Amino acid sequence: MVTAITEGVKVSVEANYQKGFSNPGQHHFVFTYKVTIENHSNFTLQLLNRRWEVYDAASEVKIIEGEGVVGQQPVLEPGATHAYISGCNLKSGMGKMMGQYTMEKQVDGKLLTVAIPEFQLIATVFDN
Numbered sequence: 001m002v003t004a005i006t007e008g009v010k011v012s013v014e015a016n017y018q019k020g021f022s023n024p025g026q027h028h029f030v031f032t033y034k035v036t037i038e039n040h041s042n043f044t045l046q047l048l049n050r051r052w053e054v055y056d057a058a059s060e061v062k063i064i065e066g067e068g069v070v071g072q073q074p075v076l077e078p079g080a081t082h083a084y085i086s087g088c089n090l091k092s093g094m095g096k097m098m099g100q101y102t103m104e105k106q107v108d109g110k111l112l113t114v115a116i117p118e119f120q121l122i123a124t125v126f127d128n
Contacts, residue, residue: 009041045075046103047082
């Protein structure tokens with residue numbers, strides 16, 4: 001798990017290779033990742049937008065931008081946590097992701113750019 005803290009907002013990410021949904025012979029590698037966002041600031045924040053950079057060893061960098069996360073724009077009171085699971089497909093068994101959230105401070109409308117830490121996407125070929 002990797003973690004970054006920006007202005008009191010802690011973002012942790014844990015990624016997993018989904019061997020059962022992948023087909024390496026067809027250059028199809030599936031990964032899931034769980035993101036946990038913790039509001040350690042003194043302000044209520046709303047997550048408005050996300051921006052991901054997806055690096056795949058077999059292709060060009062993809063930039064993914066959009067509103068919210070998995071269809072939600074959660075509001076986090078001080079001390080609150082929001083977690084979600086999402087995923088991505090790569091053409092190779094190796095890559096990485098990183099990004100940022102745009103969050104709005106509810107008290108004054110100020111926008112914050114919150115870092116999503118870089119995490120590795122590595123296909124495991126051995127059974128555990």
